[in-house]
Amino acid sequence: MQEWAIRHGRGRPRDNRASTPANTNHSPGTPGWNPTQTYVPGPRFSCYSLRVATLSPVKPKIERRHKVIVRVTHWLTVVAFLALVVSGLEIVISHPRFYWGEVGNVNMKPAFTLPIPASRDTVPTGYNYQWPDQNGWSRYLHFEAAWVLVLTALVYGVWGLVSGHFRRNIIPVRGERNWSAVLSRMAKYLRRAPPDKREEKSYNVLQRVTYLVVIFMLFPAIILTGLAMSPSFVGAFPAIALIAGGKQTARTLHFFLTWSLIAFMIVHVAMIAISGFWRRMRAITIGGGSAAEEDR
Amino acid sequence: MSLISRRRLITTGLATAAGATGLGVAAKLSRKYGLVPPDCKGVYGAGETLTYGAERLFARHAMAREFPRSMICEKPFANEIAPPTDAFKRMQARNFVDWRLTIDGLVEHPMTLSLADLKTMPVHSQITEVSCEEGWSHIAEWIGTPLSNVLNEAGLKPGVRYIYYRAVEPYLWETIDVDEAMHPQTLLTMGMNDGDLPVGFGGPLRLRLPRQLGYKSLKFVIHITAVDSVKNIGKGLGSIDPEAGYSWYAGI
Numbered sequence: 001m002q003e004w005a006i007r008h009g010r011g012r013p014r015d016n017r018a019s020t021p022a023n024t025n026h027s028p029g030t031p032g033w034n035p036t037q038t039y040v041p042g043p044r045f046s047c048y049s050l051r052v053a054t055l056s057p058v059k060p061k062i063e064r065r066h067k068v069i070v071r072v073t074h075w076l077t078v079v080a081f082l083a084l085v086v087s088g089l090e091i092v093i094s095h096p097r098f099y100w101g102e103v104g105n106v107n108m109k110p111a112f113t114l115p116i117p118a119s120r121d122t123v124p125t126g127y128n129y130q131w132p133d134q135n136g137w138s139r140y141l142h143f144e145a146a147w148v149l150v151l152t153a154l155v156y157g158v159w160g161l162v163s164g165h166f167r168r169n170i171i172p173v174r175g176e177r178n179w180s181a182v183l184s185r186m187a188k189y190l191r192r193a194p195p196d197k198r199e200e201k202s203y204n205v206l207q208r209v210t211y212l213v214v215i216f217m218l219f220p221a222i223i224l225t226g227l228a229m230s231p232s233f234v235g236a237f238p239a240i241a242l243i244a245g246g247k248q249t250a251r252t253l254h255f256f257l258t259w260s261l262i263a264f265m266i267v268h269v270a271m272i273a274i275s276g277f278w279r280r281m282r283a284i285t286i287g288g289g290s291a292a293e294e295d296r
Numbered sequence: 297m298s299l300i301s302r303r304r305l306i307t308t309g310l311a312t313a314a315g316a317t318g319l320g321v322a323a324k325l326s327r328k329y330g331l332v333p334p335d336c337k338g339v340y341g342a343g344e345t346l347t348y349g350a351e352r353l354f355a356r357h358a359m360a361r362e363f364p365r366s367m368i369c370e371k372p373f374a375n376e377i378a379p380p381t382d383a384f385k386r387m388q389a390r391n392f393v394d395w396r397l398t399i400d401g402l403v404e405h406p407m408t409l410s411l412a413d414l415k416t417m418p419v420h421s422q423i424t425e426v427s428c429e430e431g432w433s434h435i436a437e438w439i440g441t442p443l444s445n446v447l448n449e450a451g452l453k454p455g456v457r458y459i460y461y462r463a464v465e466p467y468l469w470e471t472i473d474v475d476e477a478m479h480p481q482t483l484l485t486m487g488m489n490d491g492d493l494p495v496g497f498g499g500p501l502r503l504r505l506p507r508q509l510g511y512k513s514l515k516f517v518i519h520i521t522a523v524d525s526v527k528n529i530g531k532g533l534g535s536i537d538p539e540a541g542y543s544w545y546a547g548i
Binding site: 091092094095097102103104105106107108120121122123135136137139140141143144145146147229230231232233234235236238241247248251 | 339340342343344346347351354355358359360361363367369371372373375376425427428429430431432433434435506507508509540541542543547548
C-alpha cells in the first residue's frame with residue numbers, strides 16, 4: 001500500500017530512519033530477529049520503544065497475541081454477558097425463590113430463598129420493601145443479549161474447531177493432560193514465578209483447563225438451562241427439559257452457573273490486572289503488536 | 297494508512313450492495329411468512345424478531361409438553377387479579393349465565409356465544425404447565441374447547457393474520473398470530489382440574505396458550521376479533537404487553 005502511495009506521489013515513508021537496515025525489527029518471533037544479538041530487556045513497559053521499530057515501510061508480518069476473530073468475539077461476549085447478568089438479576093428479584101423439579105411457586109416449599117426483597121408483591125419475602133419492577137426491559141434485553149452470545153459462540157466455536165484454535169491453544173498439550181501438570185503450574189502461580197517462554201504465545205495448562213471448562217461446559221450449560229425455561233422451545237425439544245431435570249431445576253442451575261461465570265470473570269480480570277493490565281488490554285483490543293511484547 | 301485501492305473499493309461496494317439486497321429480500325420474505333413480530337422496532341426489536349422468527353420457522357406447530365395426572369399441583373397458585381367490577385360480580389352471582397363471547401371482525405359469520413353454547417362444542421382437556429415470566433410455574437388440567445373450533449365455525453376470511461382478544465376489563469387486550477390461534481392446544485378454558493374454572497384462574501372463560509408465558513393467557517375473555525393487521529389497535533404494537541414494556545411474543 002505504501003509503495004503504491006509513493007509511486008503515485010501521494011506520500012513518503014513516514015520514518016526514514018526506520019528503513020535503514022540497522023533499524024529493522026528486533027522483536028523476537030518476527031522475521032529478521034537474531035537471538036544471538038545482544039538484547040537488553042527494557043523496563044516493564046518497554047513496549048513503546050519496540051513499537052516505533054515496527055513502523056518500517058515494509059511491514060514484517062506481525063504475529064499478534066490474539067487473532068482478530070478472538071478479539072471481536074471476546075468483546076461481543078463481554079458485552080452480552082454483562083447485559084445478561086444485569087438483566088438476569090433484575091428478572092430474578094421478581095421471584096427470589098428457587099426450587100428443584102418441574103414446578104415451583106409460592107404455595108410450595110422452596111429449595112432456598114435469597115434473603116432479599118422481591119419486585120412483586122405476590123412473593124412473601126418477610127421484607128416490608130419492594131424493588132421497583134423492571135422485568136419488561138430486562139426480559140427484552142436478556143433475550144437480545146442471549147442471541148448475541150449464542151451467535152458469537154457459534155462463530156467462535158466453528159472457527160475454533162476448523163482453524164485448530166481449540167487444538168492448539170485450549171486443549172492442554174500432550175504430556176500436560178494430568179493432575180501433576182496442573183498442580184505444578186498452580187504451585188508456580190503461588191510462588192509467583194515468572195511465566196515460561198512458551199507461555200508468551202499461548203496458554204499454560206491451568207489457563208487451558210479453565211478456558212476448556214468455561215467454553216465447553218459453563219457456557220453451553222447456561223445456554224441450555226436458559227432454553228429449558230422457554231415454554232415454546234421446550235415444546236419443540238422436550239429432551240432439553242428432561243436433561244436439565246425440569247423447568248425449576250433448570251432455573252436454579254441457571255442461577256448457579258451465572259455465579260460460576262461471574263467468579264471466573266473476577267479471577268480472569270484479577271489475573272490480567274496482576275500480569276499487566278494495559279499490556280493485556282492492548283493484546284485483546286488492538287492486538288498489542290508482536291508476541292514478543294508479551295511477558296517481557 | 298487510509299488509502300483505498302480501486303479493487304478494494306469495488307469489492308467492498310459489491311459486497312455492501314449484495315448484503316443490502318440480501319437483507320431487503322430477507323425482510324420481505326420474513327414478513328410474507330409471518331416471522332416479524334409487531335414489536336420489531338426499537339432497541340430490542342432485533343432480538344425479539346430473532347426469537348419470534350426462529351420459533352415460527354422451526355417450531356410453528358410444535359406442541360407444548362403435556363404431563364401425567366400425577367404431576368398436577370395440589371395447590372396451584374392463582375396470580376393476583378384486578379378487583380372485579382360490579383357488573384362482573386352481578387354475573388358471578390347468576391353463575392355467569394349472562395356471560396357472552398363475541399366473535400367478529402374478518403369472519404363469515406359473526407356470532408355471540410354463551411358459556412352453554414361453548415360447552416356444546418367438542419371438549420378438549422390438557423394437563424399443561426403455567427409458566428410465569430417471574431419464574432414460578434404450576435401444572436393443572438385445563439378443560440374447554442380449542443379456539444380453532446370457534447374460529448372455524450365463524451369462518452375466517454382470507455387475509456386474517458391476527459386474532460385479537462379482550463378481557464371484560466376493556467384495557468386488557470392481546471393479539472396472537474393465526475398459527476397460535478389455530479394451534480390445537482390454544483384452549484378457550486372453562487374448567488380446571490375436574491371443576492369449573494375458578495375466578496382466580498380466569499373463570500368463567502380464559503384463553504390458555506400453553507406454548508407461551510402466563511401473561512398471554514388472558515383471563516375473563518369476552519371478545520374475539522379476526523384482523524388483518526394490528527397497526528390500528530392501541531399503539532399498533534400488538535398488545536398491551538409492549539405498551540407496558542413486555543414482549544408481544546411470550547414463547548420464551
